[in-house]
Amino acid sequence: MVQINLPKNSEVIKGKYYQDKTGSKNIRKVNVYRWDPSTEENPRIDTYEVDMDNCPSKVLDILNKIKNEIDPTLAYRRSCAHGVCGSCAMNMGGKNGLACTTPHAEIDGDIDIYPLPHLKVKRDLIGDLDGLYKQYQSIEPWLKNNSTKDTNEIFQSKEERAKLDGAYECIMCACCSTSCPSYWWNGDKYLGPAVLLQAYRWIVDSRDEERKARLKKVADELKLYRCHTILNCTSACPKGLNPAKAIAEIKKMIAVANV
């Protein structure tokens, strides 16, 4: 259901202001979404003045700097810092992306940092992705092949392998799904771009023998056809993939496959 306003307990209030203590002339204001599960308070926006002369180029560097030097209570997920693990997915300057690959120079004015949109917040910038993982599990993302020989490899031509390019690189960071208004309003039923891209990845895999069953599974009004080509997903993907195109390809396959 379309719900434009946030629930009462989710309305964001103004938070603390952390003034710069380094005396730097090159200051940027960073507004960060904060929520502490141990209090009854509403989420708030804390503002930090960050010395940019001593800060590397990415948004994650700013967060690390805040956590190390200004406010150690800030919580966020991060791991590899090289755009591979997908842990630091968040909303920066109004757009989803990985904090470790998003340069802060690309954001104009104050830097606004929020958790991924329309998720239950666990704390500060950490959103609850359980629902998405359950949906990922539901498409059974593993190779299904009834071959009984366990010594022989299953061959795949170069052309067949090329079909997986643009699909297998997905790191499941959830930037695309949580950028999608259709997923916001129908996230309980609509699979969303991330999971559908993975469904596509297994549908087009030449080694997989369950193609038809997979197509049948996603051929559903709500699971698949809630995609209205808004294209927030493709513009958000930090790996430059195109989930919207994958969804369109699934729709095309279902149209001709007669499932």
Add this chain to the structure above:
Amino acid sequence: MENKSPLSPHIQIYRWHISSLVSISHRITGIINIIAITLICIWASMLILGDSSYSIINLFFNSLLGKLFAIGLAWSFSFQILSEIRHLIMDMGYGFELKTTRITGIAVIFGSVALTILIYLIGKNFI
């Protein structure tokens, strides 16, 4: 504890871009067009009721508000037609690259204005 977790902000904070704007406008103009077609049907059936009911419509469409209404509808229909063509092409699996979607989106926006002007000029017998 899980239940009191707040919902993170979504549409309030997410930045708009050409494709999302065209997509939502497509839906809004779609709803406007359905209402408009209904109104046009009522208007047409009012002709049966004779002279007096026709003059009400005549009066409305000759007022400034009525003229703006008609021009607005011309735009709404123009936008819907062009945007629908864009969506049909996408349904065939083409035009999903970010650059292409931006170009086609801008084409729909400017094209709808151009088409509105064209309809206006034809309506005014200038062309």
